[in-house]
Amino acid sequence: MGSHHNSASHCFAFEQDFIGNWRCIPLCVRRKLDLIGLKLKLNHWLALSQVQRQELVDWPDASDALEQLREHLRSCTSGMAEGMAKDLLPIVDAAWQQADRCPAEVLTAAATRGVGLTPAQWSGMSELERFALCKLVRPGHDHHNLEAAFSEVLA
Numbered sequence: 838m839g840s841h842h843n844s845a846s847h848c849f850a851f852e853q854d855f856i857g858n859w860r861c862i863p864l865c866v867r868r869k870l871d872l873i874g875l876k877l878k879l880n881h882w883l884a885l886s887q888v889q890r891q892e893l894v895d896w897p898d899a900s901d902a903l904e905q906l907r908e909h910l911r912s913c914t915s916g917m918a919e920g921m922a923k924d925l926l927p928i929v930d931a932a933w934q935q936a937d938r939c940p941a942e943v944l945t946a947a948a949t950r951g952v953g954l955t956p957a958q959w960s961g962m963s964e965l966e967r968f969a970l971c972k973l974v975r976p977g978h979d980h981h982n983l984e985a986a987f988s989e990v991l992a
Contacts, residue, residue: 844868844965845898851985859890866893868968873907874927880919889913933967936960946974952987966990 848863862870862882870877882890896906914922932940939959947954959967970990973983 844963844968846895847963847965848894849969849986850989851982859887859894863894864969864972865965866896867972868933868965869893869896869898869903869906871928871931871968872898873903873910874925875907875910876923876925877910877914878919878922881914881917881922884917884919885913931968931971933964933971936962936964936967940971940974942974943970946970946980946983947987950984950987952991954987954991958991962990 844865846865848865852861852863860883862877862879866877885893893906893910896902910922914920928934932938932943937956937960939954939956943959944954962970969986970983973980973986
C-alpha cells in the first residue's frame with residue numbers, strides 16, 4: 838500500500854477488530870479531532886449511528902472541511918446525554934506533525950521492540966502514520982497494537 842495513503846480516512850489493519858462496527862474511535866478520526874480541537878468522548882461516538890461514524894471516517898481533512906466538521910460534531914452532540922463535545926485548542930506543531938524530527942518516545946518504543954526506525958523512514962510516513970505511532974507510545978496507553986503498528990507503517 839505504500840506510506841502515502843490518505844491521512845484523512847485511512848484505517849490501519851491493526852484497527853481491524855473494530856472497523857465496520859466502529860466501536861472505538863479510529864485513529865484517522867482522532868487525528869481530525871486533534872486538528873479541529875474537539876473532545877469527542879467514546880460515549881458521543883457510540884451514540885452516533887453507523888452511518889454517521891462512517892461519515893466521520895470519510896470526512897476530508899482540508900481546512901475548510903475541518904471547520905465544517907467542528908460545526909457538524911457540535912450540532913450532532915448538542916442534544917446528547919453526554920452534552921456537547923467540548924472545545925480544546927487545535928493541535929499545532931505536535932510531534933506527529935514534524936516530519937523532520939522523530940520523537941524520542943517513538944524511537945525508544947521502536948528500539949525496545951527491536952525495530953530500527955531511521956529519520957528517512959519517519960519523514961517518509963504519512964502524517965496519520967506518525968500520529969498513530971505518537972498516540973500508541975504515550976505512557977498509560979494500551980500498547981498492544983504498537984508492534985502491529987510498527988510492522989504496518991514500516992512494511
